[in-house]
Amino acid sequence: MxxxxxxxxxxxxxxxxxxxxxxxxxxxxxxxxxxxxxxxxxxxxxxxxxxxxxxxxxxxxxxxxxxxxxxxxxxxxxxxxxxxxRRIGDNHHHVVCTRCHAVADVDCVVGEPPCLVPSDTGGFAIHTAEVTFWGLCADCQREVTG
Amino acid sequence: MxxxxxxxxxxxxxxxxxxxxxxxxxxxxxxxxxxxxxxxxxxxxxxxxxxxxxxxxxxxxxxxxxxxxxxxxxxxxxxxxxxxxRRIGDNHHHVVCTRCHAVADVDCVVGEPPCLVPSDTGGFAIHTAEVTFWGLCADCQREVTG
DNA sequence: CAGTTGTTTTGAATGACTCAAAACAACTCG
DNA sequence: CGAGTTGTTTTGAGTCATTCAAAACAACTG
Missing domain, CATH: 1.10.10.10 (Winged helix-like DNA-binding domain superfamily/Winged helix DNA-binding domain)
Structure with a gap:
C-alpha cells in the first residue's frame, strides 16, 4: 500500500x-x-x-x-x-509565528524570481535567496485578539 | 568631536x-x-x-x-x-558567505516591497519579510577558483 | 546625599549539537 | 550464502552560545 x-x-x-x-x-x-x-x-x-x-x-x-x-x-x-x-526541490519559503514558533510553507513569492535579485551584491557570488516571513499564526491571532 | x-x-x-x-x-x-x-x-x-x-x-x-x-x-x-x-530603521537584508560566514548588507531587493508579499499566507498575519542571500564572498571566490 | 530601582557581576545551568571510539549491521564478492 | 570490508549506530563525553539567579553595585529621583 x-x-x-x-x-x-x-x-x-x-x-x-x-x-x-x-x-x-x-x-x-x-x-x-x-x-x-x-x-x-x-x-x-x-x-x-x-x-x-x-x-x-x-x-x-x-x-x-x-x-x-x-x-x-x-x-x-x-x-x-x-x-x-522533506524537500521537494522547489525552493519554497517559510512563515514563522513570532508567538509560538509554528512554521508553515509559503509556496512562492508573488513577483517571481527577479524579485530575489539583490540590487548590490557587495562582491558576493549569490546562489540562493531564502525568505522568511514573520507573523502570527491563526491560533495565536485568536488568542491575542480574543 | x-x-x-x-x-x-x-x-x-x-x-x-x-x-x-x-x-x-x-x-x-x-x-x-x-x-x-x-x-x-x-x-x-x-x-x-x-x-x-x-x-x-x-x-x-x-x-x-x-x-x-x-x-x-x-x-x-x-x-x-x-x-x-546598529539598525537604521530600514529593513535591509543580508548576504552570508557559505564558506567563511562573512555577512554584508544588501540594501534592498530589486522588485521593491510588492515582491515580498507571499502568495498564500496560510492564515498567518504577516508583519515582516526577511531575506537572506547565500553565496561566496569576494575573498572566498578568489581562494576557491585561484 | 540617601533611597530606590535598575544594572552588572559572579557562578552555575541549559539546550542543541558535535566529536570519538567501540559495537554492530549492510552491501560485496568469491 | 558466508566472510570481509566499509559504513552506520550506539555510548559516552564535550563544546558553544545563551540563559538563569542571587548578590554586589551604580544611576536616577527627590
Missing amino acids: GTATHRDEAEAHLRAAGLKVTVQRLAVLDAVAGAGHLDADAVHARVVRELPGTSLQSVYNVLGALTEAGLLRRIEPAGSAGLYE | GTATHRDEAEAHLRAAGLKVTVQRLAVLDAVAGAGHLDADAVHARVVRELPGTSLQSVYNVLGALTEAGLLRRIEPAGSAGLYE
Missing part, C-alpha cells in the same frame, strides 16, 4: 545517494514526511515510537546524512532549533 | 528608551556602530579594550536590552551565532 511504496521510494533515494539502507534512515524519512518542519527531538520522538531504542545521536547522524544527500532540507529560523522537511 | 557627539546621541537614545545610561551600554553601542554584524563574543572583545573587566554576561544583558529597545537589530543566519547591527 501507500506505506510500502513510500518505503520503496525511500530505499531507492537512499541507494541513489550512495547511502546504505537502514531501518533508522527509513524511519526518519517517514517521520519527516509525515509532518513538516520537525526538529531533531521531534523526529526522535516519532522514530522511537516504531523503533524503540533508537538513540538521539543516530537521529542527528541520519538527519545530517540525509540533508547532505539532498533528501531533506534543513531550515533554521532565528530562535528555533534546526528544522527538517 | 565625532566621538563626543556619538556618545551624546547614544545617551539620548538610551534615555528615550527609558534605559539608564551606563558606560557598558555606551561602549557596546560604540562597538557595534564601529563594525557591522558582530556576535556577542566579538562585541565583548571590543568593549573590553576600552572598559577592561566587563563581563561577557553584561554584554549579553546589554545586547538584549538594546535589541529590545530597538537600538540594535539582531540577526541569526543559519550556522552563525546571533549577530548584532
